[in-house]
Amino acid sequence: MLFSQILIWIPLVHQVSLINVLYAAIMDGIFWFGYTAAINPYLALIPEIAKRLEDRVKLTTFQAFFSQISLVIGGVIVPLLLAALGFVKTAVVLGIIGFTVMVSLLLLIKERPPEEKKIATSMGMYRALLLTF
Numbered sequence: 001m002l003f004s005q006i007l008i009w010i011p012l013v014h015q016v017s018l019i020n021v022l023y024a025a026i027m028d029g030i031f032w033f034g035y036t037a038a039i040n041p042y043l044a045l046i047p048e049i050a051k052r053l054e055d056r057v058k059l060t061t062f063q064a065f066f067s068q069i070s071l072v073i074g075g076v077i078v079p080l081l082l083a084a085l086g087f088v089k090t091a092v093v094l095g096i097i098g099f100t101v102m103v104s105l106l107l108l109i110k111e112r113p114p115e116e117k118k119i120a121t122s123m124g125m126y127r128a129l130l131l132t133f
Contacts, residue, residue: 001034009087
């Protein structure tokens with residue numbers, strides 16, 4: 001994610017070009033693939049962090065609240081950084097901040113070992129689809 005976010009602001013050709021369109025699409029695809037690969041495990045940790053339903057609701061409410069706050073802060077600070085540093089240096093600064101936050105989560109949150117009880121049961125396709133719906 002970090003490298004694709006930085007590289008997207010460094011075009012291969014320094015003029016209007018189809019190569020730059022393809023390059024930007026590839027960098028954007030790499031970024032969103034990395035975002036999914038990073039965020040899905042983070043979201044999967046919610047049951048590990050909060051065992052009770054009420055705690056999960058509180059946790060995800062805080063998550064949504066701070067996500068909205070970060071959008072507001074980003075709407076104010078990012079334009080100032082862009083004016084002062086330009087696109088590439090702003091991407092580097094924001095990438096380092098994001099990388100630091102995500103790595104700190106990896107280091108600070110430990111998953112609980114699985115319980116001794118049987119986690120999965122086998123069932124037929126019909127029953128699995130019925131439970132899914």
